[in-house]
Amino acid sequence: MLRGSKVGLRARHEDDIPVLQAELHNDVVNYSRSDDQPWRPVAPGAKDSQSVVDDDKNQAHVRFSVVELDGGALLGFANLWGIDNHNRSAHIGLGLLPSCRGKGYGTDVVAVLCHYGFVVRGLHRLQVETLSDNAAMLGAAERNGFVREGVLRSSAWVMGEFMDEVLLGLLVQDWKPDSKPRSKQYSKG
Numbered sequence: 001m002l003r004g005s006k007v008g009l010r011a012r013h014e015d016d017i018p019v020l021q022a023e024l025h026n027d028v029v030n031y032s033r034s035d036d037q038p039w040r041p042v043a044p045g046a047k048d049s050q051s052v053v054d055d056d057k058n059q060a061h062v063r064f065s066v067v068e069l070d071g072g073a074l075l076g077f078a079n080l081w082g083i084d085n086h087n088r089s090a091h092i093g094l095g096l097l098p099s100c101r102g103k104g105y106g107t108d109v110v111a112v113l114c115h116y117g118f119v120v121r122g123l124h125r126l127q128v129e130t131l132s133d134n135a136a137m138l139g140a141a142e143r144n145g146f147v148r149e150g151v152l153r154s155s156a157w158v159m160g161e162f163m164d165e166v167l168l169g170l171l172v173q174d175w176k177p178d179s180k181p182r183s184k185q186y187s188k189g
Helices: 016-025 028-034 105-120 135-143
Strands: 007-010 061-068 074-084 089-096 125-131 147-158 161-171
Touching (some): 007 105, 016 028, 016 074, 028 089, 061 105, 089 105, 105 125, 105 135, 125 135, 135 161
Parallel strands (some): 089 125
Antiparallel strands (some): 074 089, 147 161
């Protein structure tokens, strides 16, 4: 497990999938705002690509479950996707259960994903694309050093309208990891 100050990122377990589907996937508006594919219903137990435990065949996508360090409660998911080993870049994304939002978990998840991308994977660049009105993700990214690089005008079709997306990037040389000791903050245990 990778550890932040509040959250841990661990492998996805089978028991996580029904919770993530019920709390995140089945929320049509939230899902439509967070994915580049149209929402469609997924039956319980279906092996939808969004809810797999681990996809060894897709080396360009790493899925984590986000858990609270105090108690281990499932908080949501985090992804490193679009991993390009040649250009040493990837995209990050996360989704928190509705009851877990607004508590600082998102900022910590982004910090741990940065550690994973830059330290564990040896990447050079991480990128975020988010809707221009997603203040929570914009704030979590910027608090971790991401810089707004541009606006993709009318690039996302969301619930009947086009919306702008903001593109943010962070280069390894600009990354300033939290000052806490690595062994405690990001231990493998």
